[in-house]
Amino acid sequence: MRDWPARFSSYARRLIPSAIRGLAESGPAKDMISFGPGEPDGSLFPAAQIQASLTKLLSDNKRAQEVLQYAASAGHPVLRGRIARYMRDKGVPCGPENVLLTNGAQQALDLVAALLIEAGDTALVQAPSYPGALQVLVARGANVAAIDRADGPRGRASLIYAMSNFHNPTGRSLTLKERQDLLALARERDAVLIEDDPYEVLRYEGELAPPLLALDTEGRSIEEARTIYLGTFSKSVVPGLRVGWLVAPSIVVDKLILMKQTHDLQAGTLAQACLADIFDWVVSEHVDVLRKAYRRRRDAVLEALAAEFGNSAGWSAPQGGFFVWLNLGEGADTRAMLDEATRTGVAYVPGFAFHNDGRGSNFLRLSFSSAPIERIPEGVRRLAAVARAKR
Amino acid sequence: MRDWPARFSSYARRLIPSAIRGLAESGPAKDMISFGPGEPDGSLFPAAQIQASLTKLLSDNKRAQEVLQYAASAGHPVLRGRIARYMRDKGVPCGPENVLLTNGAQQALDLVAALLIEAGDTALVQAPSYPGALQVLVARGANVAAIDRADGPRGRASLIYAMSNFHNPTGRSLTLKERQDLLALARERDAVLIEDDPYEVLRYEGELAPPLLALDTEGRSIEEARTIYLGTFSKSVVPGLRVGWLVAPSIVVDKLILMKQTHDLQAGTLAQACLADIFDWVVSEHVDVLRKAYRRRRDAVLEALAAEFGNSAGWSAPQGGFFVWLNLGEGADTRAMLDEATRTGVAYVPGFAFHNDGRGSNFLRLSFSSAPIERIPEGVRRLAAVARAKR
Numbered sequence: 102m103r104d105w106p107a108r109f110s111s112y113a114r115r116l117i118p119s120a121i122r123g124l125a126e127s128g129p130a131k132d133m134i135s136f137g138p139g140e141p142d143g144s145l146f147p148a149a150q151i152q153a154s155l156t157k158l159l160s161d162n163k164r165a166q167e168v169l170q171y172a173a174s175a176g177h178p179v180l181r182g183r184i185a186r187y188m189r190d191k192g193v194p195c196g197p198e199n200v201l202l203t204n205g206a207q208q209a210l211d212l213v214a215a216l217l218i219e220a221g222d223t224a225l226v227q228a229p230s231y232p233g234a235l236q237v238l239v240a241r242g243a244n245v246a247a248i249d250r251a252d253g254p255r256g257r258a259s260l261i262y263a264m265s266n267f268h269n270p271t272g273r274s275l276t277l278k279e280r281q282d283l284l285a286l287a288r289e290r291d292a293v294l295i296e297d298d299p300y301e302v303l304r305y306e307g308e309l310a311p312p313l314l315a316l317d318t319e320g321r322s323i324e325e326a327r328t329i330y331l332g333t334f335s336k337s338v339v340p341g342l343r344v345g346w347l348v349a350p351s352i353v354v355d356k357l358i359l360m361k362q363t364h365d366l367q368a369g370t371l372a373q374a375c376l377a378d379i380f381d382w383v384v385s386e387h388v389d390v391l392r393k394a395y396r397r398r399r400d401a402v403l404e405a406l407a408a409e410f411g412n413s414a415g416w417s418a419p420q421g422g423f424f425v426w427l428n429l430g431e432g433a434d435t436r437a438m439l440d441e442a443t444r445t446g447v448a449y450v451p452g453f454a455f456h457n458d459g460r461g462s463n464f465l466r467l468s469f470s471s472a473p474i475e476r477i478p479e480g481v482r483r484l485a486a487v488a489r490a491k492r
Numbered sequence: 493m494r495d496w497p498a499r500f501s502s503y504a505r506r507l508i509p510s511a512i513r514g515l516a517e518s519g520p521a522k523d524m525i526s527f528g529p530g531e532p533d534g535s536l537f538p539a540a541q542i543q544a545s546l547t548k549l550l551s552d553n554k555r556a557q558e559v560l561q562y563a564a565s566a567g568h569p570v571l572r573g574r575i576a577r578y579m580r581d582k583g584v585p586c587g588p589e590n591v592l593l594t595n596g597a598q599q600a601l602d603l604v605a606a607l608l609i610e611a612g613d614t615a616l617v618q619a620p621s622y623p624g625a626l627q628v629l630v631a632r633g634a635n636v637a638a639i640d641r642a643d644g645p646r647g648r649a650s651l652i653y654a655m656s657n658f659h660n661p662t663g664r665s666l667t668l669k670e671r672q673d674l675l676a677l678a679r680e681r682d683a684v685l686i687e688d689d690p691y692e693v694l695r696y697e698g699e700l701a702p703p704l705l706a707l708d709t710e711g712r713s714i715e716e717a718r719t720i721y722l723g724t725f726s727k728s729v730v731p732g733l734r735v736g737w738l739v740a741p742s743i744v745v746d747k748l749i750l751m752k753q754t755h756d757l758q759a760g761t762l763a764q765a766c767l768a769d770i771f772d773w774v775v776s777e778h779v780d781v782l783r784k785a786y787r788r789r790r791d792a793v794l795e796a797l798a799a800e801f802g803n804s805a806g807w808s809a810p811q812g813g814f815f816v817w818l819n820l821g822e823g824a825d826t827r828a829m830l831d832e833a834t835r836t837g838v839a840y841v842p843g844f845a846f847h848n849d850g851r852g853s854n855f856l857r858l859s860f861s862s863a864p865i866e867r868i869p870e871g872v873r874r875l876a877a878v879a880r881a882k883r
Contacts, residue, residue: 102718105743108650108684113607116750143557151560152550159543166534169542169730204595208756216504236754259499293499327493339560341761352496359507363627365599369760370732 111220115240119232119454134480136402136467137448139269139423143471145394146339147379147387154378158371168374174362175354176202176346177373183380184332184346192315193330195323198351201358202368206299206333206345207233212357212364213260213329213347214241217293222259225292229426229455229464231269234262234297245457248286258292265313267300267422270455270466274420277310284317287327294328299345300422302337302388305396307420314348324350334376336423337391338383342372395423395470398477402469405481414488416467423470426452429488433463438491447483502611506631510623510845525871527793527858528839530660530814534862536785537730538770538778545769549762559765565753566745567593567737568764574771575723575737583706584721586714589742592749593759597690597724597736598624603748603755604651604720604738605632608684613650616683620817620846620855622660625653625688636848639677649683656704658691658813661846661857665811668701675708678718685719690736691813693728693779696787698811705739715741725767727814728782729774733763786814786861789868793860796872805879807858814861817843820879824854829882838874 159165175181181197188195203209210233218224220242226234228247238245246253248261263283266274275283287294296313310316317328326349333345347357361367379387402425406416415428427449429435435451442448452464472480550556566572572588579586594600601624609615611633617625619638629636637644639652654674657665666674678685687704701707708719717740724736738748752758770778793816797807806819818840820826826842833839843855863871 102684102716102741105741105747108608109747110606110608110610113747113751116747116754118750119753138562140562143561146557146560148550148553148556148560152547152556155546155550156543159539159546162539165539165543166537169537169539169732170534171529171531171726171731204756204760207754211755215501217499217501219501233754233757240751240754293493325493335562340562341560343756343758343760350493350496356496356500356504356507359509360504360631362510363507363598363624363631364602364755365595365734366624367734369595369734369763372760372763 111242112240115242117236117239119236132446133443133448134446134472134476134483135448136469136472136480136484137450138471139468140471141336141340142394145391147383150379150382150387151339151375154375155371158374158378168371170370172367172370172373174367175358176200176368177370177377180373180377180380183377184348187384188330188348192311193323193348194318195348199323199348199354201347201349201354201361202373203345203347203361204343204365204368205335205340206297206331209331209345209347210234210295210297211237212360213295213331214238214243215360216353216357217259218243219259223254223257225253225258225261225286225290227263227268228458229270229452229461230262231264231297232454235457238262239457247456247458250458256290258290260293260295261287261290262295262297263313264297266298266309267303267419267424269300269422270424270450270452271426272417272419272422272424274309280310280313280316284313284328292327295331296328297331299331299333299336303391303395303423304421305392305399323348324352326350329353337388338376338379342369342376344368344372344376398469398472398474401474401477402467402481405478408478409481409485410488423468425467425469427465427467429463429465431463433488433491435462435465438487441491442484442487445483445487447480447487449484502633503631506633508627508630510627523837524834524839525837525863525867525874526839527860527863527871527875528841529862530859531862532727532731533785536782538774541770541773541778542730542766545766546762549765549769559762561761563758563761563764565758566749567591567759568761568768571764571768571771574768575739578775579721579739583702584714584739585709586739590714590739590745592738592740592745592752593764594736594738594752595734595756595759596726596731597688597722598628600722600736600738601625601686601688602628603751604686604722605629605634606751607744607748608650609634610650614645614648616644616649616652616677616681618654618659619849620661620843620852621653622655622688623845626848629653630848638847638849641849647681649681651684651686652678652681653686653688654704655688657689657700658694658810658815660691660813661815661841661843662817663808663810663813663815665700671701671704671707675704675719683718686722687719688722690722690724690727694782694786694814695812696783696790714739715743717741720744728779729767729770733760733767735759735763735767789860789863789865792865792868793858793872796869799869800872800876801879814859816858816860818856818858820854820856822854824879824882826853826856829878832882833875833878836874836878838871838878840875
């Protein structure tokens with residue numbers, strides 16, 4: 102049969118590749134110093150704790166049968182409870198019934214988009230935005246517009262997608278005022294506010310304002326909220342177990358449980374049981390180890406940028422997360438520059454990948470999460486040399 | 493915010509609960525003998541082998557970092573290769589590039605439905621059919637019609653969904669002639685044929701005709717096929733790792749890799765690495781253990797049915813899988829009977845759950861996969877008593 106493309110649905114035709122994911126899958130060349138993929142550093146994975154937990158779960162015959170079996174579509178009950186308590190500590194008045202476990206935050210986002218978007222609806226995003234979110238919104242047929250565009254679509258928006266903390270790619274966190282403005286915008290546009298918060302545990306300094314969902318529920322029940330919160334274990338523990346979550350009014354969670362059941366029945370039982378088992382240790386001890394290690398890398402990359410670029414470029418100074426957003430100035434073309442950079446032995450993600458309206462060509466994202474810290478200065482030196490040559 | 497239902501997309505509104513999944517989540521009452529959920533028997537899970545494999549993968553520092561990290565959306569390369577070889581042994585001329593790893597066969601089905609169905613398209617199904625497939629097709633907006641209905645929609649169908657082996661719920665396998673007829677029907681209706689085959693390894697006697705995909709590719713390349721094959725490790729290993737796969741022309745797999753990436757990035761890295769590690773042992777040794785154990789249960793249930801029902805009911809005599817399909821005769825109402833059965837201490841799935849056109853009221857599905865074998869006679873005795881009282 103040779104006419105497959107003619108058989109693809111309008112949904113399938115709207116799927117677009119992710120520039121970031123493409124980089125991640127091509128892998129680094131020899132001697133490459135990669136500031137590309139936003140992967141956590143594998144040497145920081147708590148492999149021993151995960152192994153100990155899995156051994157405990159699987160050595161007990163009764164528990165082994167449970168953790169390898171089918172389980173509830175909503176997720177592991179103990180893990181739902183742990184996450185609800187964690188979110189309450191951040192000011193979100195929620196219970197386990199407000200939590201749905203997913204295959205990472207990416208699935209949480211896809212479920213929410215499928216819940217809310219009818220093709221042709223408006224979806225508002227920060228500019229720049231996480232490319233995986235742009236992919237999801239475009240595939241669902243949304244008319245995706247940046248919040249900051251005066252010429253964007255007016256009237257009702259189905260949803261507003263925002264990262265509140267240590268934004269991908271800018272590294273910035275929203276101030277309290279910016280959070281209040283975003284909630285006001287959601288009310289004004291009659292939109293659901295999607296708060297994507299994968300990096301919040303990786304805070305190296307400063308204080309964070311409360312989550313959008315906490316501000317939205319101040320003095321009232323979560324059942325009144327218009328905000329849906331997305332979290333994940335991909336950065337705080339490991340990505341390979343594929344567990345994330347969302348927190349929302351229970352009417353939303355109930356509908357999404359049904360969608361989750363239809364899409365893939367449930368998240369992995371063993372993975373969820375393991376995370377429930379090590380949850381308290383992760384929050385009380387492990388995240389401190391991560392913060393210290395990534396903070397050193399952040400410092401190394403900021404120091405190298407100051408040494409190599411001086412006043413010839415601008416960059417964000419993130420207080421957490423994985424990313425520095427580098428502005429090479431008017432006229433720079435970070436997409437065109439990538440080939441030369443790769444040949445020189447340094448990788449990054451060009452800024453256009455974070456926009457869907459052609460902007461970002463003079464920006465690039467540096468991820469400091471996985472390059473060896475002692476190689477960071479040399480990587481930034483190579484980058485600066487390429488940028489100078491192209492000017 | 494109180495108007496959530498008004499914000500739900502047409503897709504979300506079409507989601508329907510699964511009768512089977514509801515039963516699975518309510519759990520058995522005290523002294524209940526359940527022939528309800530199609531869960532594998534946890535006491536047959538290869539927990540020790542899984543634990544040994546996970547320990548091996550996680551004790552090696554370099555491998556641990558790999559198996560806990562992000563990985564390719566298409567799936568673990570070694571596992572893709574193993575599955576391709578396994579499918580070649582069944583007569584399907586395929587390579588790793590024809591294999592996509594998913595979160596169980598349910599996700600494979602959902603991806604395929606999202607790929608092919610535009611709301612209003614016709615989807616043809618066997619009558620009865622697996623309820624999880626009916627859920628997916630209805631949610632995607634398909635006009636779902638049973639193949640055997642003379643009054644069904646004519647003309648082009650987007651897809652035909654069929655289980656070729658040890659069908660859920662009937663337990664029957666298609667003969668070679670029936671497979672050829674199904675392929676002819678797919679050609680006649682210009683449809684893609686979806687072959688769902690989760691139970692094929694659980695063969696207790698008899699021989700199976702080749703997979704629909706093997707017949708479809710006889711004497712030609714898989715790139716010419718109109719059949720997409722769905723497989724899973726949920727029955728041959730465990731459900732809780734959530735790994736299944738699909739085999740299709742590479743143009744289909746390439747598009748679905750992009751969809752998988754958009755929906756949830758990838759299946760669990762650790763789970764896939766573990767299955768790649770134990771794959772050969774599962775196929776060469778473990779499935780024989782499963783076959784022997786489930787065969788004894790199948791024999792026990794068939795023996796009990798003959799003893800308790802005699803000529804007062806009809807049932808299928810499956811050569812594999814988990815299910816017996818019981819016909820209580822004209823006028824029986826297995827849905828109405830379920831309350832009384834539950835009070836008596838026996839559970840099953842009523843036949844209506846496997847149809848979307850109101851049929852099946854005098855049928856019920858008995859799953860012999862998880863009830864303790866020594867309790868099977870008593871369970872069937874209770875069922876027969878309830879059926880007699882209701883006649």
